[in-house]
Amino acid sequence: MRVTLRSVAEAAGVSTASVSYAFNRPDRLSPEMRSRILAVARELGYSGPDAAARSLRTGRANAIGVIFTTELTYAFSDPYVLALLGGLAETLAQSRTSLVLIPFAPVVAGLSDAQVRESLDAVHRAVIDGAVADGLTDDHPAVRALSERSLPLVRSSDTTAGRCVLIDDRQAGREIGRHLADLGHHEVAVVVSSPGEPGCAITVEEEAALYPYSRHRLAGIREALPARARVRVVSGGNNAAAAGRLAATALLAAPDRPTAIAADSDVLAAAVVEVATVQGLRVGRDLSVTGFDDVPLAASTGLTTVRQPIHEKGRLMARMLLDPDNTPNRLTLPTELVVRSSTGPVPSHRLGGM
Structure with missing residues (x-):
């Protein structure tokens, strides 16, 4: 039988809310109770609430996507990318929001329709509340796909149709x-x-x-x-x-x-x-x-x-997504x-x- 949040709650003798808190809001439980619930979950082979199902119920995934047009292994060796991710993470951590890395084919021109669809599939399937994209133009397939999903997007390149944090x-x-x-x-x-x-x-x-x-x-x-x-x-x-x-x-x-x-x-x-x-x-x-x-x-x-200011750019991009009502649509940061x-x-x- 499939192990569910409810079956863990029954085995541990607690409410389903307590099991949810053990995985998502540990501050709501005593350390002893959380440890007991997690031990039961491990014994039953339960790894935690399903993110996609939770987002459907609540309307929020508590996650922000980052569109990469490079191989992910390369991205983690690029000092610019690391600084940008550091700024994003600094702001997102304050609201317990996760980062989802979404790879896209580096070059769209010359790809077959099937190859473009393969890259787009990752964008369509991502369980996210919004996304940031570095250097993508308005006509990029990933930008269009996010627009079709009505997801907010912040970019580091100039755009007349969306939010951006950029330099001149x-x-x-x-x-x-x-x-x-x-x-x-x-x-x-x-x-x-x-x-x-x-x-x-x-x-x-x-x-x-x-x-x-x-x-x-x-x-x-x-x-x-x-x-x-x-x-x-x-x-x-x-x-x-x-x-x-x-x-x-x-x-x-x-x-x-x-x-x-x-x-x-x-x-x-x-x-x-x-x-x-x-x-x-x-x-x-x-x-x-x-x-x-x-x-x-x-x-x-x-x-x-x-x-x-790469780190600051990432921090402000995340802030625009988390607090759109109290942030401008466009920011230009200084260079030296x-x-x-x-x-x-x-x-x-x-x-x-x-």
Whole structure:
């Protein structure tokens, strides 16, 4: 026979409410009673109330979904993702709300209808009260699926149809471009997170398919550099160190290598510094490198980068979902250019430009 909350209550000689409290509200019971109920539950093989059934009864799942467009194993190695999850968890813990991680195919273009449906299935089945999504556009299938379920969604990218916590990526890009221009650089490569193979050049036409934050940062860099500057855009793959090393190797092997490389994450920038150093280049003198985010490895690497409040972004996204009536629909957080040793004046023998 299937073991239920009621059968545990009967075996323990308590009410069904007490069994529910033992799993969900331990503060309502004495430690001794909770221990006795849990011991009976273990003996009967009962693991706890069914979350889906409970949400149907109460109308709430007490859980928030996080849409990932990366492999979950990779997500837990990305310092940006970890900081964002930390901010989300800090706020959600105060209301005993859980996080549900929902993976989605990294690249939708080129997938068959069946493959898209497979990714969407996780979104449709998730027992959640709302979701946060990092960098997804209005037309992304996951965004549309959540809208069809009438679930509240908070994003980190600009949207006219929903709530968002964002930074001004374009302005942050301008700060990087202006800094490099002031140092005399006009041979600049930009390494962006991209579904493409690391090290491959990205054409102007292909830039439209980049993640929103990459497009905005790239646009800002271009706007701040002098008109005669040459800007090359290269794929940094999935924003991992190995991909960044491939991108850096391709750029530095070129006969007309850039005098500055601007990466749209500190992970990619640190990989560029590593490759350049191995090749005997003096970072900050022979080659300037910038990153983005100011995660812990940026300081230890001496990276010039843009600091953004990632933890605070996650905290505020969670707050918007938990308390929509007392939070704004849109928040733009400040960024700051942090100058360190990885950038310096263009080498004298490259002052002639292109």
